[in-house]
Amino acid sequence: MRKKINNPARIVAFFMGVFCIVGPFSGCDDDGSTPPPPTPAGYALAIGLNKVDPGHYCGWDGELNGCEPDAMDMKEIAEDQGLITETLLTDQATRERVLAELEDLAGRLKSGDLLVVSYSGHGGYLPDTNGDESDGLDETWCLYDGEILDDELHGAWMKFQAGVRILVFSDSCHSGTVLRMKKLDMENPPSTRVIELQENWTRMRVPPMLDRAKIRALPEMREAVRVRPYLREQIGRSPLSRGEPNEVTTFKPPKAEEEHVIVTRSIPPSISIQTYEQNRSFYDKNGSAAPREDIGVVKACVILISGCEDAQTSADIGFNGLFTWKLKSVWNNGAFIGDHHRFHEEIRDRVLAENAGQSPYFYQIGSLDDTFIGQRPYTLE
Numbered sequence: 001m002r003k004k005i006n007n008p009a010r011i012v013a014f015f016m017g018v019f020c021i022v023g024p025f026s027g028c029d030d031d032g033s034t035p036p037p038p039t040p041a042g043y044a045l046a047i048g049l050n051k052v053d054p055g056h057y058c059g060w061d062g063e064l065n066g067c068e069p070d071a072m073d074m075k076e077i078a079e080d081q082g083l084i085t086e087t088l089l090t091d092q093a094t095r096e097r098v099l100a101e102l103e104d105l106a107g108r109l110k111s112g113d114l115l116v117v118s119y120s121g122h123g124g125y126l127p128d129t130n131g132d133e134s135d136g137l138d139e140t141w142c143l144y145d146g147e148i149l150d151d152e153l154h155g156a157w158m159k160f161q162a163g164v165r166i167l168v169f170s171d172s173c174h175s176g177t178v179l180r181m182k183k184l185d186m187e188n189p190p191s192t193r194v195i196e197l198q199e200n201w202t203r204m205r206v207p208p209m210l211d212r213a214k215i216r217a218l219p220e221m222r223e224a225v226r227v228r229p230y231l232r233e234q235i236g237r238s239p240l241s242r243g244e245p246n247e248v249t250t251f252k253p254p255k256a257e258e259e260h261v262i263v264t265r266s267i268p269p270s271i272s273i274q275t276y277e278q279n280r281s282f283y284d285k286n287g288s289a290a291p292r293e294d295i296g297v298v299k300a301c302v303i304l305i306s307g308c309e310d311a312q313t314s315a316d317i318g319f320n321g322l323f324t325w326k327l328k329s330v331w332n333n334g335a336f337i338g339d340h341h342r343f344h345e346e347i348r349d350r351v352l353a354e355n356a357g358q359s360p361y362f363y364q365i366g367s368l369d370d371t372f373i374g375q376r377p378y379t380l381e
Helices: 008-025 067-080 095-108 150-158 183-187 191-205 212-216 219-227 230-235 255-261 269-278 280-289 322-334 340-354
Strands: 042-048 084-089 114-120 123-127 137-143 146-149 165-171 262-264 301-306 315-317 361-366
Touching: 042 067, 042 095, 067 084, 067 114, 067 165, 067 322, 084 095, 095 146, 095 150, 123 146, 123 183, 123 269, 123 280, 137 150, 146 150, 146 280, 150 361, 165 322, 183 269, 191 262, 191 269, 212 262, 219 230, 230 255, 255 262, 269 280, 301 340, 315 322, 322 340, 340 361
Parallel strands: 042 084, 042 114, 114 165, 165 301
Antiparallel strands: 123 137, 137 146, 262 315, 301 361
């Protein structure tokens, strides 16, 4: 038989015990009020490749100087804003690793959470095999062990939940458009066409509208040379005087060495063609399996701010990409207070002031979220 609880003190103690058990699961705080919703989480993935694997790219290593510094700078911005960051530099930035990181993040992020992805490296192009490109070419990021197609990235964004906010910065070239390449140029081009494409690419390799003498004389370049002495040899400048970090020096680089440092971030067409031929079945399989780009099937809101328009190239200026350098100056250590459109516009204007042939581009896919677009970049709440 169950005993009766007649003592008032025991009755109070009994109900207090029940409250202690039920309370944590009742959805209320200790004072009975509804707890506030959880604070949105913020994550950042910063990718920067100063080289690629020559084994995959037919002997070409694609050496650049400013991409790893870009990734570290983007990591610092994200951390300062309270985001949990992951950085993939050069040989860490493989196809498998990047896609796995994005899939893992898609499984963790919930509605209201923020993801910032930045890529600095070469841009490329491959034949479109799922029929969603009017020019017959897919744009790519040149990762360490192979290119990743824009369709594959689109598939990665499709895995994120509705309400997730994604901001992507891409400081790279997609120069297939500017070279006026077609699908047949990749699949079976005559040698004369390869020579023509390569000559066109060589002419645009050093951005013709960029004041390279000004770039070489910048304090940021002097600091980069101090931190990374190998740059001194590559740009042909004399050693800095120790103890005088602000000393103004004169650069006199041989043209060939200058072109090695201040260049566009685009894969040469001859290498692109050879790489595709060497790995044709791999890329055709990936392209055919990737979903067709359809902005309506992405549930998350994705904002892309790229280093240039499709028919342009992005400049690597030794200590950063030109786009990332100007992004940092607009961000101004967190003093920037505008929204995403304003952020893009100010970066674009500053890039154009240095290089009239490079205009950063704003693009949005997925669920239309005016609130996200109207927020200051990196806003968590």
